[in-house]
Amino acid sequence: MAQLTEATTDPEKARLERIAELTDPATIRYLETIGVKEGWTCAEVGAGAGSIARWLSNRVGHFGKVHAIDIDPGMMDGITAPNLEVRDQDISETPLDEGTYDLVHCKILLMHLADRERVIGEFARALKPGGYLLVEEADIRSIQRVDPPSPLLTRAAAALETFFYFGGADPGYGMKLLPAVRRTGLKVLGTDCQLTAVQAGTPEIATISMSLAKLAPMIVTAGLMGQKEIEAAFDQLEQPSDTVIYTPTTVSVWAQRSDA
Ligand SMILES: C[S@@+](CC[C@H](N)C(=O)[O-])C[C@H]1O[C@@H](n2cnc3c(N)ncnc32)[C@H](O)[C@@H]1O
Structure with missing residues (x-):
């Protein structure tokens, strides 16, 4: 099974740190392109282990504010700053306040939410006039590409993808993001995507093996793969x-409320 390469006791925190x-x-390049400024009020939704919340908190300074929102805020233990408020909030249940933020950012969040279309609309409405939205979502279908070809790994990747659908998530949401942002009425300013090749037996492979490890018991229970195969x-x-x-x-898309 997946080995943790860092001395951490919490596999989920280690997984989130690898993703980050x-x-x-x-993400930081896109935030630099947007031009995040001192004094801004920012929402980091689905903040995970909190690395981008910490970056934003440093950038917006004493007169700025960062709301780091997650249903599992314990992953941000140890990340504190006077301008940073960690909020235990389910974004599907409690939307962001309207007209409040200079920046709303989320990464690998909406694909997990059944009501993603409504939530992205609420993110747009939470912006101040002239405010920016940066949304980044994954398309996990790329992990089926293996070289040299490995039917076993491709099968494991396909099982992961199927499992996402079972839970109401959309494993290919990254490719749907651009039209979804346009539907909010915001003005799209830029889009980009990132894909990395990782080699077996290197620390970088952990981004994949840790996610497979998290879902492996459920993949086996659902009959998508056998224990030995996994x-x-x-x-x-x-x-x-x-x-x-x-x-x-x-896939990353950044957009602006254009009634500035
Ligand atoms: C895959 S992680 C990504 C974390 C971080 N954005 C990153 O890219 O490193 C998704 C995060 O969203 C959080 N999350 C999932 N559903 C949520 C919800 N309904 N409201 C708020 N946070 C949620 C999870 O707890 C987790 O921390």
């Missing part, structure tokens, strides 16, 4: 070899 390590450099897939991911697999593709 992989995806934050691009274990063989982990071995193939974790043994050093020339096998290369793509990460999920992260």
Whole structure:
């Protein structure tokens, strides 16, 4: 099974930190492009382990504010600042206040929500005039590409994708994001996507093996793969070899409330 490469006792926190390590450099580039400024009020929704909330808190300074929102805020333990408020909030139940934010950001959140179309509309309405929305969502179908071809790993990737659908998530939501942002009425300013190739047996493979580890028991229970098959897939991911697999593709769209 997946080995944690860091001395952390919480596998979910370690998984979130890996996702952040992989995806934050691009997020920060987009935030720089938007031009986040001192004094801004920002919402970081589905904040995970809190790395982007911390970046925003440093950037907006003493006169700014960051609301770091998550249904599992314990993952942000240890991230504190006078301008940073960690909120235990289910964004599907309690929307952001309207007309409040200079920036709303979320990453790998909406794809998990059954009511994603409503929530993205609420994000748009939560912006002040001239405020910015940066939404980043994954398309996990890219992880089915393996070289050299491995029917076992491709099968594990397909099982992950199917499992997402079972839970009401959309594993391909990244590709639907651009029209979804346009439907909010915001003006789309830019879009980009990130895809990384990771090699078996290297620390970077953990972004994939940790997600598979999280869902493996449920994949087996659902009959999508057998226990032995899943274990063989982990071995193939974790043994050093020339096998290369793509990460999920992260699609990012940034947009502005244009009645500035
Ligand atoms: C895949 S993680 C991504 C974390 C972070 N955005 C990142 O990219 O590193 C999704 C996060 O969204 C949170 N989340 C899921 N559903 C939520 C909801 N309905 N309201 C608020 N947060 C939610 C989860 O607890 C988790 O921390």
